[in-house]
Amino acid sequence: MKRIVIVEDEPFMRDELREIFEKAGYPVTCIEEYDQVTERILEAAPSLVLLDINLPGISGFEICRTLKRKTALPVLVLTSRDQMKDELHALDLGADEYLTKPCRKERLLARTANLLRRYEGRGHLRGGEGFLLDSQTYTLYIHDQSFVLPPNQGKLLAVFLAHPDELVTKEVLCTALWGTTEYIDENALQVNLTRLKKTMKELAMQQRIETVRGLGYRLAAEGATDEV
Amino acid sequence: MKRIVIVEDEPFMRDELREIFEKAGYPVTCIEEYDQVTERILEAAPSLVLLDINLPGISGFEICRTLKRKTALPVLVLTSRDQMKDELHALDLGADEYLTKPCRKERLLARTANLLRRYEGRGHLRGGEGFLLDSQTYTLYIHDQSFVLPPNQGKLLAVFLAHPDELVTKEVLCTALWGTTEYIDENALQVNLTRLKKTMKELAMQQRIETVRGLGYRLAAEGATDEV
DNA sequence: CTTGAACCTTTCAGCCGATGTAAGTGTTTT
DNA sequence: AAAACACTTACATCGGCTGAAAGGTTCAAG
Numbered sequence: 001m002k003r004i005v006i007v008e009d010e011p012f013m014r015d016e017l018r019e020i021f022e023k024a025g026y027p028v029t030c031i032e033e034y035d036q037v038t039e040r041i042l043e044a045a046p047s048l049v050l051l052d053i054n055l056p057g058i059s060g061f062e063i064c065r066t067l068k069r070k071t072a073l074p075v076l077v078l079t080s081r082d083q084m085k086d087e088l089h090a091l092d093l094g095a096d097e098y099l100t101k102p103c104r105k106e107r108l109l110a111r112t113a114n115l116l117r118r119y120e121g122r123g124h125l126r127g128g129e130g131f132l133l134d135s136q137t138y139t140l141y142i143h144d145q146s147f148v149l150p151p152n153q154g155k156l157l158a159v160f161l162a163h164p165d166e167l168v169t170k171e172v173l174c175t176a177l178w179g180t181t182e183y184i185d186e187n188a189l190q191v192n193l194t195r196l197k198k199t200m201k202e203l204a205m206q207q208r209i210e211t212v213r214g215l216g217y218r219l220a221a222e223g224a225t226d227e228v
Numbered sequence: 229m230k231r232i233v234i235v236e237d238e239p240f241m242r243d244e245l246r247e248i249f250e251k252a253g254y255p256v257t258c259i260e261e262y263d264q265v266t267e268r269i270l271e272a273a274p275s276l277v278l279l280d281i282n283l284p285g286i287s288g289f290e291i292c293r294t295l296k297r298k299t300a301l302p303v304l305v306l307t308s309r310d311q312m313k314d315e316l317h318a319l320d321l322g323a324d325e326y327l328t329k330p331c332r333k334e335r336l337l338a339r340t341a342n343l344l345r346r347y348e349g350r351g352h353l354r355g356g357e358g359f360l361l362d363s364q365t366y367t368l369y370i371h372d373q374s375f376v377l378p379p380n381q382g383k384l385l386a387v388f389l390a391h392p393d394e395l396v397t398k399e400v401l402c403t404a405l406w407g408t409t410e411y412i413d414e415n416a417l418q419v420n421l422t423r424l425k426k427t428m429k430e431l432a433m434q435q436r437i438e439t440v441r442g443l444g445y446r447l448a449a450e451g452a453t454d455e456v
Numbered sequence: 457c458t459t460g461a462a463c464c465t466t467t468c469a470g471c472c473g474a475t476g477t478a479a480g481t482g483t484t485t486t
Numbered sequence: 487a488a489a490a491c492a493c494t495t496a497c498a499t500c501g502g503c504t505g506a507a508a509g510g511t512t513c514a515a516g
Contacts, residue, residue, distance in 0.1 A: 084334060091342040106312060114319040124374060137376045139367040146352060148365045148376050150474055186491095188476050194493065195474095213484070213491070378503055414463090416505050422465065423503095441462070441513075 002047035002116055003027045009055050024109055034058050038066045048116055053079040061093060068094035070164055072125035072132060074115040126161040129206045133157055142203055152177055153196040160219035169216040230275035230344055231255045237283050252337055262286050266294045276344055281307040289321060296322035300353035300360060302343040354389040357434045361385055370431055380405060381424040388447035397444040
């Protein structure tokens, strides 16, 4: 079933939410430690994230932004901060829903179910700057158009999206393409990278693949230098 | 730019909405006649539909259901009926948003922009019972999975989705496949239909292709008899 | 039951796109 | 300048999609 992750620091509220969703039949994971929140959330492999804004040490806004940048998970912001400014900010960051506490159980469940339905079948979408990639079929959505990438180009792009802004070694890329790091033909990887770069350029994508000589590659914003 | 269709019978409200969205830079089309509403909406080829529930002669719910069944357009329900029952109903029919009048301009615009962003690149999605088809790449979304159909199968399915529950003649199907009705090989169409049926069965889709002997074909619900 | 028309299924060869190999060209570093 | 690494292009191979062909099945009328 569709797992829901709850990020809420107030214990009372958290338990109440857990109960509501468990009664409705969803498996629930609660986040209670706030370091590496994004990683913790992704570990739980949820279908939806319920997010508070006021959290100890970190802003829910930040989590929302990161999640939306890395994935295509539905994010429902549930907070007691009833300010138009916050609502606009959350929506601007790509939150799918903004509800204020207290919130009627029915409304919460209805919005949740609605979101889950709308994201149906889209569980394999990964997000990049200005585009989405279906990591199953390698269908690319960009500029209101869609294209199916050849499997190898899709696999490579998917790997880069799983490690945004990070360096990706050739070994990782080879493993993604052929499942093994043995007997890798460096050149075959080269060729596939070239082809991916070419289609990315043709589609005028906002990100490009940078070469880090001797180490590997990295997906970075168009025209970026290598800060960090 | 992204066109917005407004379906609202109260003239004052309608003009106000039109002004809000036009000032924000969206082209706007208002529906003022309520026969064939769905067709009128689709004619305008909008990117988003703003829908009132209380309409003369027809329920906004009905329009919402039809739109969601035929297309993957975002629908924002904006109504003065502030009842939980209505909200749940609208959400259940697949509405993407339910706002009550009066509504602050900022909130309305933020939710609209948010929806448009989330639907980015998905303009070519057509909906069927329990699945979505990207009519550009013929990527099929179903059961939380996705597949790329071979072009011919995709074209056929897209034609059927454009005529839900209606009879589709062989000529139409041939035209969709080969662009001409001249020199059609009935058999080639046969074979492609067989292949589409096979994949639909393999994917356990809820709709099947019925043969109407002597006339053509029709996409119908699984196990349906031919009530009109 | 027979018959013919319409429809369906299977098989097979041709074609096109994706892929890896190979060979040659650039670029950076020492 | 030379070596190491990175990139590009061309080409043969392979697999999946497609339409042709041939044979089988269903349906309705007589």
